[in-house]
Amino acid sequence: MSVRTRFAPSPTGFLHIGGARTALFCWLFARHHKAAFILRIEDTDEVRSTRESVDAILHSMNWLGLDWDEGPLLTKRDEGWDEKGSHGPYFQMKRTEHYKRYVKQLIDEGKAYPCYCTAEDIDAMRKLAESEKRNYRYDRRCRNLTADERKAREAQGKKFSVRFKMPEDGETVVDDGIRGQVHFDNKLRQDLVIQKTSGVPTYNFANVIDDHMMEVTHVVRGDEHLNNTPEQQQIYSALGFTPPKFAHLSMILGPDGAKLSKRHGATSVLEYRDQGFLPETMRNYLALLGWSTPESQQLFTQEELVAKFGLEGCQKNPATFDNAKLLWMNGEYIRTSTVDRLLEQAKPFLEKAELGSVDRKVLSTAVKLEQEKAKLLSDIPGLVEFFFREPNYDPKAVDKVLKAPGADKVVEELAVFLEKVEPFTEKSLEDAIRKFCEDTGRKTGQVFHPIRVAVSGKTTGPTLFGMLELLGKATVVARLKSAQKLCVQA
């Protein structure tokens, strides 16, 4: 049988880092096994589900390069999303008839039952248990009602939820792909609600029906679902379905050890994009959060990731998200990226800095000169800006370098000297300026630094002569001249 797997997010918010990590692992698992990868939207939370969230999830996955074989299409139309795949629909709210059918089947077979207890009833039971210092567990008072008793309640117009009958003894063993066998004592389990009074199925039920109907063979999901798995497995067998293989991923924690959340700063995938991270960085970094190879390899191409990924390498304990390492990795990817790709990825940032329509060739060379310094795509505009407009003189740089003794003379003399350098290229500039140092008896540092600051406004920057060449003679000379007034000591 062919392998099929899925990612099944609830559209109750943007795709956060934890969700993205789960999506990535599902996707890697699928691609590694050449399996079908399904994207299913679990929108049964009528209150919190939004269309914006669906959109955000779709676009986040698309940005990360996680493509799916079945599920909603990326672009939304007025009436919703078109879908692809033969096992749809892929929105749970479009599948309610199936859930109802199976709920009915379970009731008819005596494997589930209507429960007429109201929220108040449940609350009272809970309070009582608390006052008696007992653990609350639904007392199953509706489990064995006779047909007449049910009729009577319905005649009173009582609404009901539907509960699944858990076995009263024995144990349920979950054979987890990451954790191994996990044993659960059936006695201690609840009769899970599978359909709410609204008629909408609960997560744990819809999930089972869909995974079965979509012929999912492997479920890779977050740790928070491990505790629901015994109930789900019992539902599978009550329905005569073969359960899929489960694998539960550990959680991702914030720097303080608590589950990663909004108060830790950026948590949405798209926020990382907007900060200037490359999708390949996110993919690579997230893959390393809870997964590793025996060699502890750090950097992977997309293909390597797919080829090497496996559940064996997955960590059981939660991982803390580390921004410093993420940043390092992004620098790594920026450095090894082609300039063209960088330009394309940095486009929104360049446009924002009004460098969107600047000479492409100059920009390309400027980016190449500065590439190794950028940690974020959003660093790029600031690094190349001075090639296109008058520099912002950093006061510290001016104080330290231009106001240094003798700097004024250097700047003044060079404005004249560089006028004569021909051709105005990196190589001949270096030769000429070095010779200038020699002839005037100056150390190279005494000359190089003032030029740099006069021309770029900063003490840091790319290789001096390459920078001068790109700037061009006219600009260089003009800036040296205008910088002379900055050299005057107060």
Place this chain on the structure above:
RNA sequence: GGCGCGUUCGUCUAGCGGCCUAGGACGCUGCCCUCUCAAGGCAGAGAUCAGGGGUUCAAAUCCCCUACGCGCCA
């Protein structure tokens, strides 16, 4: 509170009974390279493997208990 999961450098991790005086990566420190900044190279600090009991000739690795963290249910 019950149940479940987890615990190796600050962080991500390697390790599946002897190769461990615990390896790699990020970060940190220093040196080298050098026109600055980066990048790169080299070196270094950093983990009594949560604690305690076993099992074994031998345990980070197997078993038990405790502590702590997290999750689910309530």
